[in-house]
Amino acid sequence: MTVLEVRDVHRVHGTGATSVTALDGISLTVGAGELVAVMGPSGSGKSTLLNLAGGLDSPTRGQVLVDGTSLQSLSRKQLAAWRRKRIGYVFQDLNLIASLTAAENVALPLDLDGVRGSRRQAEEALTEVGLDGYADRFPDEMSGGQQQRVAVARALIGERRLVLADEPTGALDSRTGEAVLRLLRSKVDDGAAAVLVTHDARHAAWADRVVFLRDGVVADVSERDQPEELLSTP
Amino acid sequence: MSVKHGLLALLERGPMYGYQLRAAFDSATGGTWPLNIGQVYTTLARLERDDLVAALPENEGQRPYEITAHGRDELKKWFTTPVQRGDRPRDEVAIKLALAITTPGVDVAKVVMTQRTSTMRTLQEYTRLKAQPGDLPWLLVLDAMIFQAEAELRWLDHCEASLVRYEPQAVPVPADVEVPR
Ligand SMILES: Nc1ncnc2c1ncn2[C@@H]1O[C@H](COP(=O)(O)OP(=O)(O)O)[C@@H](O)[C@H]1O
Numbered sequence: 001m002t003v004l005e006v007r008d009v010h011r012v013h014g015t016g017a018t019s020v021t022a023l024d025g026i027s028l029t030v031g032a033g034e035l036v037a038v039m040g041p042s043g044s045g046k047s048t049l050l051n052l053a054g055g056l057d058s059p060t061r062g063q064v065l066v067d068g069t070s071l072q073s074l075s076r077k078q079l080a081a082w083r084r085k086r087i088g089y090v091f092q093d094l095n096l097i098a099s100l101t102a103a104e105n106v107a108l109p110l111d112l113d114g115v116r117g118s119r120r121q122a123e124e125a126l127t128e129v130g131l132d133g134y135a136d137r138f139p140d141e142m143s144g145g146q147q148q149r150v151a152v153a154r155a156l157i158g159e160r161r162l163v164l165a166d167e168p169t170g171a172l173d174s175r176t177g178e179a180v181l182r183l184l185r186s187k188v189d190d191g192a193a194a195v196l197v198t199h200d201a202r203h204a205a206w207a208d209r210v211v212f213l214r215d216g217v218v219a220d221v222s223e224r225d226q227p228e229e230l231l232s233t234p
Numbered sequence: 235m236s237v238k239h240g241l242l243a244l245l246e247r248g249p250m251y252g253y254q255l256r257a258a259f260d261s262a263t264g265g266t267w268p269l270n271i272g273q274v275y276t277t278l279a280r281l282e283r284d285d286l287v288a289a290l291p292e293n294e295g296q297r298p299y300e301i302t303a304h305g306r307d308e309l310k311k312w313f314t315t316p317v318q319r320g321d322r323p324r325d326e327v328a329i330k331l332a333l334a335i336t337t338p339g340v341d342v343a344k345v346v347m348t349q350r351t352s353t354m355r356t357l358q359e360y361t362r363l364k365a366q367p368g369d370l371p372w373l374l375v376l377d378a379m380i381f382q383a384e385a386e387l388r389w390l391d392h393c394e395a396s397l398v399r400y401e402p403q404a405v406p407v408p409a410d411v412e413v414p415r
């Protein structure tokens with residue numbers, strides 16, 4: 001089942017002589033249970049693609065559909081609610097709210113929609129990312145790596161169908177980074193769809209598909225062999 | 235690493251038959267270095283000739299082997315001597331790329347991309363194996379292969395970035411060759 005569909009998307013920043021083409025006709029489909037990694041040199045359009053997929057930015061041309069609904073067809077208010085319920089993000093800059101505790105930050109998307117039991121779910125999500133006992137700490141009472149894991153917990157909480165992560169392992173050491181990837185993988189194996197932007201090939205390798213971007217277009221795709229293919233290999 | 239030292243290390247655990255050695259070698263390397271039984275027996279014969287292992291009396295038609303004192307010394311020496319980079323086989327990918335750059339009519343960027351996609355797929359396969367539970371020795375072998383594949387991918391990125399700025403120089407012609415005009 002397709003969760004995210006990006007259809008021939010173009011994104012040009014600015015106009016006239018100073019305009020920059022960040023995406024130059026990209027198509028990408030991500031199904032439930034699928035993790036897609038996006039790699040490419042800096043400036044190749046990875047973050048732009050992720051922002052479009054999450055409805056934080058709109059394409060100059062082309063369409064982005066989540067669960068079959070075109071994000072451009074939604075009003076701002078509808079889009080905001082849609083994003084909170086269905087899409088989890090981990091950004092390059094963490095965007096934790098300094099005046100909220102770890103648990104409150106994680107529970108925020110649920111609280112905004114009046115979901116009950118958000119505190120318990122937040123604590124569970126924190127435990128999953130290895131932050132048992134940190135629920136009542138404020139961001140400035142935690143290390144960069146711990147804050148990163150709070151951001152990951154916030155992205156994975158609830159019934160998220162689509163998880164978008166832009167360099168989520170940037171500030172993490174190798175073992176913690178791997179733990180984050182295992183979490184993302186298990187969320188996907190439970191039925192979510194996810195797109196992961198990363199520079200780190202070892203992290204990208206957790207994906208089912210790795211898309212290489214270059215100058216705003218897909219340069220190549222590396223697909224993990226399907227089990228059937230492995231069996232039929234002589 | 236040589237098969238010879240691998241077998242010596244396995245025999246340090248206790249005497250074994252050839253087929254047992256083959257199975258133990260397989261599980262120690264996670265199946266990434268398949269040996270056939272013939273290789274095991276030729277290696278054992280050489281080890282026996284050099285007095286590094288000794289054949290024990292046959293048992294139901296099968297002959298177990300044990301490590302000798304001399305074999306133990308050799309094994310200890312192997313473990314305490316670092317592997318020199320120069321002892322490893324040449325890197326075919328690097329050589330292929332170097333030749334691609336100097337061979338007319340080759341799309342070097344394509345060579346890089348094709349290799350990268352293939353190495354990435356290999357890395358995905360290793361990672362899938364790693365997601366399954368396994369013993370520490372095997373997981374560490376797997377990690378070694380993962381880090382090597384990662385290093386190759388980083389090097390390929392580096393090549394791609396360097397190629398963007400590359401301006402080919404005239405390939406020198408050996409001095410004693412007459413170039414027809
Ligand atoms: N808001 C913006 N205004 C103008 N140019 C932008 C903006 N955002 C991104 N770009 C440009 O678009 C291109 C792609 O950027 P980005 O998607 O951030 O790449 P990546 O995440 O792969 O490093 C770059 O050339 C960048 O400078």
Ligand SMILES: [Mg+2]
Pocket residue numbers: 046047048
């Ligand atoms: Mg970016």
